[in-house]
Amino acid sequence: MxxxxxxxxxxxxxxxxxxxxxxxxxxxxxxxxxxxxxxxxxxxxxxxxxxxxxxxxxxxxxxxxxxxxxxxxxxxxxxxxxxxxxxxxxxxxxxxxxxxxxxxxxxxxxxxxxxxxxxxxxxxxxxxxxxxxxxxxxxxxxxxxxxxxxxxxxxxxxxxxxxxxxxxxxxxxxxxxxxxxxxxxxxxxxxxxRYAEPPAAGESRAVQRFFAGIRFIRTRPIILGAISLDLFAVLLGGVVALLPVYASEVLDVGSTGLGVLRSAVAVGALVMGLYLSLRPLQRRVGRTMFVAVAVFGVANLVFSLSHWFWLSAAMMLLAGAADMISVNVRMTLIQLATPDAMRGRVNAVNMLFIGSSNELGEFRAGTFASAAGTVTAAVGGSLATLAVVGLWAKVFPVLRKVDRFDDVEARPVAGGH
Structure with a gap:
């Protein structure tokens, strides 16, 4: 390097x-x-x-x-x-x-x-x-x-x-x-x-090196909390996989309406990404992440119960924007709290978890909807997301209390949550 x-x-x-x-x-x-x-x-x-x-x-x-x-x-x-x-x-x-x-x-x-x-x-x-x-x-x-x-x-x-x-x-x-x-x-x-740190010494065995990212994340409550909060929010509360069913059977808007709903999620994320690029978060970033995930859960809950197309589209727009805030905070905290010599392995674990949550989240939504009904599956997942936010706020107070992004370097890197 x-x-x-x-x-x-x-x-x-x-x-x-x-x-x-x-x-x-x-x-x-x-x-x-x-x-x-x-x-x-x-x-x-x-x-x-x-x-x-x-x-x-x-x-x-x-x-x-x-x-x-x-x-x-x-x-x-x-x-x-x-x-x-x-x-x-x-x-x-x-x-x-x-x-x-x-x-x-x-x-x-x-x-x-x-x-x-x-x-x-x-x-x-x-x-x-x-x-x-x-x-x-x-x-x-x-x-x-x-x-x-x-x-x-x-x-x-x-x-x-x-x-x-x-x-x-x-x-x-x-x-x-x-x-x-x-x-x-x-x-x-x-x-x-421009710059890079040398790889860590003392990890000669390949298996040790492969799992070093997981060990590192387990001892860093800020990173573990940020990754797991996003993981379970998407795994339990995502409704994107159910949009075709809602467009066809609940909202009765057909393929055109389905396109609008899917686009609303992306547009919300795009607009919020533009806003954050112009005005990056400065203070209370940990609390902001928890609020964003809670808003994501509430938006999905309202969508789950809505029979009005305009309200459903607005909630998808809001969910996309909230998810972008969460992603921004999570990725920034991971990058700043991880030494350069560990970034590849930590980012690989993050990609593994987030990718799995998307795939398994769609599987969960589909199987739950098939067994209990589409609305029940969507409402249950949204409520589970809100429950995760409350639980994670108690289990990971160090994440919730992060004020500025630069504060993460001063946080303890080992010990309890």
């Missing part, structure tokens, strides 16, 4: 390295979102079987699940910039292979998707760990907000762009995705990584 002096302070848009980082990430995420739409459509079009879509998702998720912890270790031991470039290059290769596999047996598509999932396992921790090496510490909360906003923009526009290009042909989409991944790699070449 390279060592140099920290970057000079200044406005984020005036820092060329941060701009290069954003462009590289935007290109990569846009390509990922476009490709996901085309893969799902082609797999279902070839089979007509929803189970084939589940296998496609599983083909990507299992390599990520297995490789995230080893990836986090490599991110802490080698150049994060080079690992990020290598992972994006693998994704570019996968786009090219998917162009061929779209006419090959379905097993070939699943094999390419598995390779793509392996590339994503290395991309997530390297991305998150690289950002603090690009911007100065005092600008990190603002940088995380801008980064999250760019991600949300890509998440919204990527599927739309992919759908429009697919009207031309699937081959065109894969070619564009491959070009976008290559652009991301090329953009990273001139990016300067």
């Amino acid at each position: 390279t060592f140099a002096s920290p970057p000079a302070s200044g406005r984020l848009h005036q820092q060329a390295d941060f701009v290069l980082f954003l462009v590289a990430r935007l290109a990569a995420v846009l390509a990922m979102q476009m490709q996901a739409v085309v893969v799902a459509w082609q797999v279902y079009d070839r089979t007509g079987d929803p189970l084939a879509l589940a296998w496609a998702g599983l083909a990507q998720f299992i390599p990520m699940l297995l490789l995230l912890l080893p990836a986090g270790d490599l991110v802490d031991r080698y150049s994060r910039k080079r690992l990020m470039m290598a992972s994006v290059a693998v994704m570019a290769l996968c786009s090219a292979l998917l162009l061929w596999a779209s006419r090959a047996p379905l097993a070939a598509v699943y094999a390419v998707l598995a390779l793509f999932g392996a590339g994503r396992a290395f991309l997530s921790p390297s991305l998150s760990s690289l950002l603090p090496q690009i911007v100065p510490r005092e600008r990190l909360p603002q940088a995380i907000s801008v980064n999250a906003m760019v991600m949300k923009f890509a998440t919204i526009s990527g599927p739309l762009l992919g759908g429009l290009l697919y009207a031309v042909s699937g081959e065109v989409v894969y070619a564009v995705c491959c070009a976008a991944f290559v652009l991301s790699v090329l953009t990273l070449i001139p990016l300067r990584v």
Whole structure:
């Protein structure tokens, strides 16, 4: 890993390295979102079987699940910039292979998707760990907000762009995705990584290094509280998986209304991300996170009981905004409370937990709704989120009492909650 002096302070848009980082990430995420739409459509079009879509998702998720912890270790031991470039290059290769596999047996598509999932396992921790090496510490909360906003923009526009290009042909989409991944790699070449700490000594065994991130999080109540609060809020209280049922059976607004509801979540997050990038949180950040998760639970609860479309859409907008605040505080606390030599492994654990909460949360919502009814499932999950907020406020008072982001360095790193 390279060592140099920290970057000079200044406005984020005036820092060329941060701009290069954003462009590289935007290109990569846009390509990922476009490709996901085309893969799902082609797999279902070839089979007509929803189970084939589940296998496609599983083909990507299992390599990520297995490789995230080893990836986090490599991110802490080698150049994060080079690992990020290598992972994006693998994704570019996968786009090219998917162009061929779209006419090959379905097993070939699943094999390419598995390779793509392996590339994503290395991309997530390297991305998150690289950002603090690009911007100065005092600008990190603002940088995380801008980064999250760019991600949300890509998440919204990527599927739309992919759908429009697919009207031309699937081959065109894969070619564009491959070009976008290559652009991301090329953009990273001139990016300067300003500083890094050496990896921790005394962890020679691979298994010890892999699980060091989990051990570190267990002894840091601020990080453990922030990750677990977000984990259980999404796992128990998310209603996005139930939106098609609400649009069809509860609100009776059809596919158009479903699009509005899903867009409302993204728009709320995007607007809040823009606000936080202009006016970063300064005080009572711990309490703000708890309030944001509580608002997320209340918004989902009102949505669960609503039969008025305009109120439901407003609640999804509010839930998206509240979730963005929670994500911003969580990611900033994790970055500032983690030494650079541990960031890769800690970010890998964070990605593992958050990714699992999204997947398992959708599974929980679907199975609960099937067994007890859609409204009952949504209301129960929302109430569970509010219960988690109250319980976590008691179990993790050190997180609740964090005033400024810079305070986290002064907090005890071991001991009780």
